[in-house]
Amino acid sequence: xxxxxxxxxxxxxxxxxxxxxxxxxxxxxxxxxxxxxxxxxxxxxxxxxxxxxxxxxxxxxxxxxxxxxxxxxxxxxxxxxxxxxxxxxxxxxxxxxxxxxxxxxxxxxxxxxxxxxxxxxxxxxxxxxxxxxxxxxxxxxxxxxxxxxxxxxxxxxxxxxxxxxxxxxxxxxxxxxxxxxxxxxxxxxxxxxxxxxxxxxxxxxxxxxxxxxxxxxxxxxxxxxxxxxxxxxxxxxxxxxxxxxxxxx
Numbered sequence: 549x550x551x552x553x554x555x556x557x558x559x560x561x562x563x564x565x566x567x568x569x570x571x572x573x574x575x576x577x578x579x580x581x582x583x584x585x586x587x588x589x590x591x592x593x594x595x596x597x598x599x600x601x602x603x604x605x606x607x608x609x610x611x612x613x614x615x616x617x618x619x620x621x622x623x624x625x626x627x628x629x630x631x632x633x634x635x636x637x638x639x640x641x642x643x644x645x646x647x648x649x650x651x652x653x654x655x656x657x658x659x660x661x662x663x664x665x666x667x668x669x670x671x672x673x674x675x676x677x678x679x680x681x682x683x684x685x686x687x688x689x690x691x692x693x694x695x696x697x698x699x700x701x702x703x704x705x706x707x708x709x710x711x712x713x714x715x716x717x718x719x720x721x722x723x724x725x726x727x728x729x730x731x732x733x734x735x736x737x738x739x740x741x742x743x744x745x746x747x748x749x750x751x752x753x754x755x756x757x758x759x760x761x762x763x764x765x766x767x768x769x770x771x772x773x774x775x776x777x778x779x780x781x782x783x784x785x786x787x788x789x790x791x792x793x794x795x796x797x
Contacts, residue, residue: 556785610638719760
């Protein structure tokens with residue numbers, strides 16, 4: 549059985565004080581949840597406050613990005629060992645906004661994934677197609693290229709430790725959501741790619757999350773699809789009550 553993951557990606561929102569306030573309200577709302585792993589990913593500067601506020605709860609903390617080298621003259625970057633040292637446990641890698649605005653490629657996604665794994669972090673590696681690719685009928689080609697151009701280079705024991713998030717770029721922050729059937733179809737295709745490269749056991753155990761305008765009113769229908777192993781939630785994770793209702797799906 550694959551244990552679902554419900555992860556909140558806060559993007560560039562909230563101060564450290566707002567992070568503490570959120571977790572103080574949110575923690576009691578999800579205290580009894582054990583059917584899914586609950587992860588909150590605030591901005592870098594809020595990570596220490598988040599880790600401290602989540603201590604003793606069932607909430608784990610993740611970062612939104614990471615650099616692939618351990619240290620060096622890379623102004624503004626944060627390494628995986630730095631994240632691990634403050635008890636950060638997860639990290640989002642290759643989010644579509646990183647690809648779109650900051651030049652992230654399948655190659656850098658692979659490097660960051662390896663760095664995260666080497667530091668004992670669990671990477672949530674994002675894949676997904678843009679609107680013109682969906683409308684052009686090239687979704688599977690895009691997903692196949694993202695997989696073969698990056699994650700397929702991992703060793704089986706490395707791949708077995710990561711989580712994938714399928715995020716159709718056209719559904720992020722747009723209010724459009726892939727129907728549960730569209731999401732399940734993409735998840736099944738990704739799992740098939742994993743099966744072909746790493747074998748049935750790793751494919752069946754790999755958790756694939758859905759990300760793209762996940763809200764309290766669509767999470768149940770999404771999670772009813774056996775192929776979906778959780779969600780990477782954006783805007784709806786910024787409000788404690790909203791995110792808690794998603795966690796409880």
